[in-house]
Amino acid sequence: MPDTIFWLIRHGETAWNTERRFQGHTDIGLNATGRQQAQLLAERLRADHRDSPFSAVFSSDLSRARDTALAIINQINLPLAQHTGLRERHYGVLSALTPEEMAIQHPEDFRLWQLRQPDHILPGGESLLGFNARVLDTLAEIGEQHAGQQVVVVAHGGVLDCIYRAAMNMPLSQKREHSLHNASINRVRLGGGRFHIEQWGDIAHLETEAFDEL
Template identity: 45%
Template sequence: MEMTDISRLCLVRHGETAWNAERRLQGHLDVPLNETGRLQAEAAARSLAGHTFAALYSSDLGRARETATAAGRALALDMTIEPALRERHYGDFQGLTYDEARARFPADYDRFHARDADFAFAGGGESLTAFAARIRRVLSRIAVAHPGEQVLVVTHGGVLDVAHRLTSGKALEAKRDFTIPNAALNWIEFDGGAWRLVAWADEAHLQGARDELPNG
């Protein structure tokens, strides 16, 4: 690609939900934004209004779509729904708090907590390896579709964890040492062959956004 063909993606985690506040694993379950989350979505939309985007993509889960709807209004952009941008599927852990999951499934929780890349949750859940492969594919597909353009992508905390590792070279199994606040702005680039991390966790427009938990 020419330098002018570099694709820049702004990744935004959805606004806060009640389950975020309760330390409850959401995964593929559809949980709406709470009042704080709706305010965060509007704040993110205002901060994005000064940028130009060629397209707006969102996970199909309601908390992401609500956040993307606010941005779409501010940017006068239609939303493209992309189910592959969903959060990791946590199987039998979905709907449980972290403490409940630890108590109910201690052996599985230990593997989850240790970021065992090959561990897949019982009940139809994804392994970290499979989840990361899904996210690499969808982000690459979006980037390739928009050479030389800037694109807004509204998604989930686990997706952002994978995106940071994809662009920084940090291993999937390594402990997370970066933040993933609700409704913060995260910028990455793709030049056709490699990814690059541009800027991360810009939350200047927010007040005390909740960080994604370290384990997903």
């Protein structure tokens, strides 16, 4: 089966990003900076699409990702396909909290989150293992549908992290040192059942530095 090239995009900035507040499945929209980032990203991808066309645009159904994707499709004139499998990890009881609030309200769950304990299921949410399996299955499904094509996927920091780790054969428990910037472009090739990183953390199209994931 021919390789699929994914242009993985993290959504633009939200108010909760600036507050270091966990969003997860909570549906938080873009702030003014995020909307500007989405527009700059869309203009960049319009030029890339002209040189080497994309075949499809997918996004998480959460509004921060969907609205980033809508800015893109307005520039490149492709339909938008939304997929719940591209949602951020469900943080359960840690949702809507800052790390400082987590440490006070849910100290043990926060400790295990900090340790990146893969099999710990956050109460009301997902484990890293479950989240990772969902993300990899979703990208494999999209890759099979669009073999030999270039696809834009707009999702979340955690989703991009799963793909990076799969490509680098990096354990889920290992501390993250790679970037997951808002509105970044990250190109990954899926071939032979494996992900291969071609470019990571491109934010040259933005006017200012973007927030990294927690």
